[in-house]
Amino acid sequence: xxxxxxxxxxxxxxxxxxxxxxxxxxxxxxxxxxxxxxxxxxxxxxxxxxxxxxxxxxxxxxxxxxxxxxxxxxxxxxxxxxxxxxxxxxxxxxxxxxxxxxxxxxxxxxxxxxxxxxxxxxxxxxxxxxxxxxxxxxxxxxxxxxxxxxxxxxxxxxxxxxxxxxxxxxxxxxxxxxxxxxxxxxxxxxxxxxxxxxxxxxxxxxxxxxxxxxxxxxxxxxxxxxxxxxxxxxxxxxxxxxx
Amino acid sequence: xxxxxxxxxxxxxxxxxxxxxxxxxxxxxxxxxxxxxxxxxxxxxxxxxxxxxxxxxxxxxxxxxxxxxxxxxxxxxxxxxxxxxxxxxxxxxxxxxxxxxxxxxxxxxxxxxxxxxxxxxxxxxxxxxxxxxxxxxxxxxxxxxxxxxxxxxxxxxxxxxxxxxxxxxxxxxxxxxxxxxxxxxxxxxxxxxxxxxxxxx
Amino acid sequence: xxxxxxxxxxxxxxxxxxxxxxxxxxxxxxxxxxxxxxxxxxxxxxxxxxxxxxxxxxxxxxxxxxxxxxxxxxxxxxxxxxxxxxxxxxxx
Numbered sequence: 016x017x018x019x020x021x022x023x024x025x026x027x028x029x030x031x032x033x034x035x036x037x038x039x040x041x042x043x044x045x046x047x048x049x050x051x052x053x054x055x056x057x058x059x060x061x062x063x064x065x066x067x068x069x070x071x072x073x074x075x076x077x078x079x080x081x082x083x084x085x086x087x088x089x090x091x092x093x094x095x096x097x098x099x100x101x102x103x104x105x106x107x108x109x110x111x112x113x114x115x116x117x118x119x120x121x122x123x124x125x126x127x128x129x130x131x132x133x134x135x136x137x138x139x140x141x142x143x144x145x146x147x148x149x150x151x152x153x154x155x156x157x158x159x160x161x162x163x164x165x166x167x168x169x170x171x172x173x174x175x176x177x178x179x180x181x182x183x184x185x186x187x188x189x190x191x192x193x194x195x196x197x198x199x200x201x202x203x204x205x206x207x208x209x210x211x212x213x214x215x216x217x218x219x220x221x222x223x224x225x226x227x228x229x230x231x232x233x234x235x236x237x238x239x240x241x242x243x244x245x246x247x248x249x250x251x252x253x254x255x256x257x258x
Numbered sequence: 259x260x261x262x263x264x265x266x267x268x269x270x271x272x273x274x275x276x277x278x279x280x281x282x283x284x285x286x287x288x289x290x291x292x293x294x295x296x297x298x299x300x301x302x303x304x305x306x307x308x309x310x311x312x313x314x315x316x317x318x319x320x321x322x323x324x325x326x327x328x329x330x331x332x333x334x335x336x337x338x339x340x341x342x343x344x345x346x347x348x349x350x351x352x353x354x355x356x357x358x359x360x361x362x363x364x365x366x367x368x369x370x371x372x373x374x375x376x377x378x379x380x381x382x383x384x385x386x387x388x389x390x391x392x393x394x395x396x397x398x399x400x401x402x403x404x405x406x407x408x409x410x411x412x413x414x415x416x417x418x419x420x421x422x423x424x425x426x427x428x429x430x431x432x433x434x435x436x437x438x439x440x441x442x443x444x445x446x447x448x449x450x451x452x453x454x455x456x457x458x459x
Numbered sequence: 460x461x462x463x464x465x466x467x468x469x470x471x472x473x474x475x476x477x478x479x480x481x482x483x484x485x486x487x488x489x490x491x492x493x494x495x496x497x498x499x500x501x502x503x504x505x506x507x508x509x510x511x512x513x514x515x516x517x518x519x520x521x522x523x524x525x526x527x528x529x530x531x532x533x534x535x536x537x538x539x540x541x542x543x544x545x546x547x548x549x550x551x
Contacts (some may be wrong), residue, residue, distance in 0.1 A: 025473045029261050062470035065266040071341060072260070072283065073268055076467050096289055098269050106265050114265040119469040121479040122496035227461035249497065251464045293504035297515065336516065339505055388479045419505055439505045442522035442529050 028066060030115040032107055033086070038174045042082065042140065043104040044090040049115060055079055056251075057151040058124035058144045059221070061089065065099055075099045078224070078250075079118065081177075082150035087106060087118070090174060092140040094253065100137055105172030112228065113124040127152070131159030131212045131220055134204065136227025136233045138166045142174050147223065149183075154227035164211050166203055166229065170196075182195040184210050203229070205236040220248075227251040269342055279335055281450035285344040291342065292404045295438070299373035299403075299424050306408060308357070309427035313339060316361045316430075324455045325394070332391060334414035336421070337450040345393070349412055351393030354385045354428075367429035369437060370411050373424035378437035379446065380413060380420060387426070389415055391427060417448040417455070462499040468507055471495075475528050484539040485502075485533060487511035487518050495513075495519075 034046035060078040075098075081088040093104040107113075125133070125148045132151070135145045142165055151159055161183050167173045168190040179186075187199035187207065199207060214218035221242055223233045230251050237247055268285070275286035294304040304421070309318040331350045339342045371381050384390065394401050394409045401407030408421030413420045419439050440446050453459060465481050472480035472495070481496035491513035498518060499510040503527075506522035511534070518534035532538065 025470070025477075027260065060466070060469070062262070065263045065268075066260050067266050067268055068262055069285075071268045076470065078526075096291070102263075102266050111264055112261065113266075116470050116474075120466060120496075121474060121482045122494055123466055123471075167347050227463065249464060250466045251462070253461070253463070291503065294509040295506075296517075297500050298498075339504070368486055410523060439522070442506055442520060442531065443527075444505055444522075445525035458525075 018214065024036065024118055025119070027114040027116050027171055029112050032109055033111045035107070035109055038090060038176075040114040041089060041172075042174050043091045043093075043107075044088055045103065045107065045165075046081075047087045047089065047115065049087060053118075054083055055118035056124045056126060057082060057119070057147040059118040059120040059147075060144070061087065061115045061119060063089070063099065064114040064116070065102060066114070068084065068141060071253040073098045078117070078147070080146045081188075082147055082154050084154065085150070087115075089250065090143045090146075108227070114124025115162040123224070123248050125220075125222065126153070127155045127159065128195055132217050134164040134212045134219050134221045134237075135161065136166075136208075136212075136223045136225075136237075137223065138203075138229030138233075139165065139168075139172070139252075140181070141175065141223075141229065141237060143224075144250065145179060145222065146175050148179065148230040149179075160213070162211065162213065164203065164208075165224070190203070203233055203236065205239050208233065212237060212240060214240075218246075220246055222248050222250075224250040225252060227253075261383060268341055272345075275343075275345060279345055280343055281337055282453045283455075284337055284341055284450065286345055287342045288344070289342070290344060290405065291338075291340075291435075293338070293340065294374075294423075295376060296374050300422075301408070302340075303408060307426065308359065308409070309416075310361050310430065311427060312363070312365070312430040317357075318427075319357075320438050324352065324392075324409070327356055329333055330391070331391075332387055332412075332428065334412070336418050338418040338454050339444065339448070341436040343450075349393040350389065350395035350399055351391040351409065351412065352376050353388065354392065355388060357392070358386060358426075359425075363430055365432065367431040367434045369429040369435055370420075370422045370430055371427055371429060372422050372427050376422055376424070376438050378422050379431075381434070381447070382430075384447075385413060386409075389413065390419070415449070417445075417450055419444065420448055462501055462510070464500055465495040465498045465501050465509065467502060468478060468509070468521070471507065473482040475521070475530060478540070480540065482541055485511075485518060486536040486538075487516065488536055489516065490533055490536075 030047040030049045032049045045088040064074045077089040080090045104232045163184045267286045272286040303321040335345045374430045390413045393412045411422040411425040411454045501508040509519035520531040522529045
């Protein structure tokens with residue numbers, strides 16, 4: 016990446032949907048084709064802009080759920096009173112197009128050189144950029160240790176469920192658990208973090224993403240465990256839709 | 259004009275709304291979006307006051323005193339500058355005429371000020387003559403803090419950014435002074451029927 | 460409504476400043492320092508309001524009116540913008 020064109024124009028481009036995957040009853044993944052896509056860094060997002068026939072416009076930011084080198088993919092959760100998410104999760108069909116601007120972001124990103132160990136904490140759709148990070152770590156055969164703490168309401172709400180099944184993923188289901196569930200069954204609190212997060216002695220790097228209240232609560236918990244605030248990166252999504 | 263996405267319409271719209279009630283560039287929704295410039299304030303009612311000021315405080319009411327004032331129920335249409343309109347919204351509150359009856363005044367303009375630090379300016383004649391209220395009930399329930407509770411300004415004939423949330427008083431002015439959004443280029447008056455969204459419209 | 464953070468306006472800031480800005484270090488008039496990515500952001504109204512995470516006062520307001528973006532930075536003491544190549548993404 017060093018030496019490549021540095022300051023480009025970040026313009027709106029037309030993206031076409033090439034694949035649609037329904038992850039959960041409310042969550043859908045859209046794989047996008049954007050001619051000339053320059054690649055992205057794990058953790059970055061795109062802005063999506065929709066324009067109606069009468070000129071009405073709405074814009075939202077969505078994290079990229081794919082790793083660098085893979086086609087850009089967004090995973091959208093339908094919000095009850097949403098303006099954009101109902102369209103993207105219910106109306107959009109294969110071959111449809113909308114405007115996209117990106118990739119965007121220089122803060123909530125992870126490159127293998129950043130090291131670890133990595134502690135990732137995701138609430139609801141906050142898991143999307145985490146999948147990009149996990150895939151990139153795997154694709155680059157990084158030896159950095161990683162653990163993902165993923166909070167969802169129920170097992171049916173777990174996004175990327177089959178993929179997020181390794182021993183590095185710790186789930187907590189806050190609202191209801193399936194029969195025989197032996198995992199965590201409550202909202203993330205400091206005690207839970209103490210059991211799951213890397214010890215401060217290991218010099219961990221933390222990424223927290225999800226609804227604002229989730230992010231603030233987990234960040235406060237990690238600070239209580241001794242994590243340095245500058246070793247914690249946060250990305251807040253809208254209030255609804257989280258555990 | 260940018261790329262149009264097939265079938266996108268935005269917020270759930272009421273396509274059957276009487277067009278005569280919809281100002282230019284607006285669409286009607288049944289939603290009630292929450293748009294804010296900061297965190298929701300939570301002033302305890304025992305510390306809440308509403309004041310009319312003119313350099314100094316001329317008149318102030320505590321919450322108890324305010325709720326004892328004659329109130330009225332109004333049903334009005336509201337129009338947000340972000341293009342959504344909501345018809346037949348019902349509110350209950352005190353008419354600004356009732357509040358101003360208690361003070362001697364000779365102002366051309368008012369600046370509404372709020373808990374959040376937010377301000378908005380209005381001509382005096384646009385908050386009098388039965389055109390404006392300080393409301394504390396929405397659709398029969400106490401006004402939710404997210405929507406401006408315990409009390410907000412309601413001036414339905416102007417864009418809804420003029421209906422300041424968490425209002426705490428009115429400052430009487432001789433000359434018009436831009437409030438928060440007006441300072442950044444929103445229209446000083448804001449008539450939705452003349453589509454006065456931005457300064458110069 | 461709950462606040463978002465500066466990540467949410469990465470695109471708008473890039474559009475205005477033609478570079479990645481969420482890593483710019485902002486110093487609020489209260490003295491608190493941190494990347495714009497960590498500031499509180501309120502969207503959806505007539506403009507974008509960015510607040511200091513520590514004192515909650517307004518640091519930046521962005522309002523787009525007729526092809527002009529008004530950027531009010533009166534709430535900032537200063538903004539330190541990284542210029543190193545490695546801080547920029549690959550462009551189109």
